Amino acid sequence: MGQMSFGVLGALQVRRDGVALAAGPPRQRSLLALLLARAGEATALHEVVDVLWGEAPPPSAVNLIRRYVGELRRVLEPELPSLAAGQWLLGQAGTYRLALPDGRLDLVTFRRLRTRAREHCREGDHRRGVETYVHGLRLWRGPAAADIPAEIRGHPVFGALDRERLATAKDAADAALRGGCGALLVDELYRVADHHPLDESLQAKLMTALSATGNRAEAVAVYNDVSTRLRDDLGIGPGPQLRSALRDAVAPSAGAGAPVVLARERVQDGLRTLERPSVTT
Numbered sequence: 001m002g003q004m005s006f007g008v009l010g011a012l013q014v015r016r017d018g019v020a021l022a023a024g025p026p027r028q029r030s031l032l033a034l035l036l037a038r039a040g041e042a043t044a045l046h047e048v049v050d051v052l053w054g055e056a057p058p059p060s061a062v063n064l065i066r067r068y069v070g071e072l073r074r075v076l077e078p079e080l081p082s083l084a085a086g087q088w089l090l091g092q093a094g095t096y097r098l099a100l101p102d103g104r105l106d107l108v109t110f111r112r113l114r115t116r117a118r119e120h121c122r123e124g125d126h127r128r129g130v131e132t133y134v135h136g137l138r139l140w141r142g143p144a145a146a147d148i149p150a151e152i153r154g155h156p157v158f159g160a161l162d163r164e165r166l167a168t169a170k171d172a173a174d175a176a177l178r179g180g181c182g183a184l185l186v187d188e189l190y191r192v193a194d195h196h197p198l199d200e201s202l203q204a205k206l207m208t209a210l211s212a213t214g215n216r217a218e219a220v221a222v223y224n225d226v227s228t229r230l231r232d233d234l235g236i237g238p239g240p241q242l243r244s245a246l247r248d249a250v251a252p253s254a255g256a257g258a259p260v261v262l263a264r265e266r267v268q269d270g271l272r273t274l275e276r277p278s279v280t281t
Helices: 026-037 045-053 061-076 106-122 126-137 156-179 186-195 200-212 216-234 240-250
Strands: 004-007 013-016 089-092 095-098 260-262 265-268 271-274 278-280
Touching (some): 026 045, 026 061, 045 061, 186 200, 200 216, 200 240
């Protein structure tokens, strides 16, 4: 049968002995992504219909799902006899689930690493905790189920996974600050921040990590970038977390010698906006 592995932390992945398998057309792939997002838990048929078609399912929705299930079983187990249930994709009492042994799904591995990282931090070993957080965050190759149709990926089940990544990155940043080991985490914070450009809390934590490692100019560059995005996309200026992180970045105690780019605020039409940045030393 070969060694199977699955990935949903990024583009959908199904592999046998390291070789990628084609999971079929978009909605069939989306069904697999949903079952992977459930991480082995049962998913009711009506939930599958809701995720795949929303409020306008076709009359044939249930039959289509059954066909997708049959096709996916043949992908996972090519030698499976017709109509046999197989060992991977199981159906029972109006539900479907994937039976996933340990170490076969990146989401399960990520959650276990996150739990282990929290335990290290509770024990006071923040450096080891941050290292473990980093191992977990590196499993992410992009937003969850990134390559399924956008209208399906917009379902809350996939957004919830993205929020897990975001929350974990923030927890890791706090642990890094307590342990004085922000350099271990900066690259992963950048990666997560790229997918959450308007999350001021995360961007501020990235700035703090950069300042703590002596990269003050980079911290201010992050501030300028997110400030511009907030102004252009939302019509607002940076909030208190970002402004506090900026003050820390340019404070004399943060270090000296590197050029610092300052973004000056002004008020226009009742909203905070940004003037063109100036360069100081």
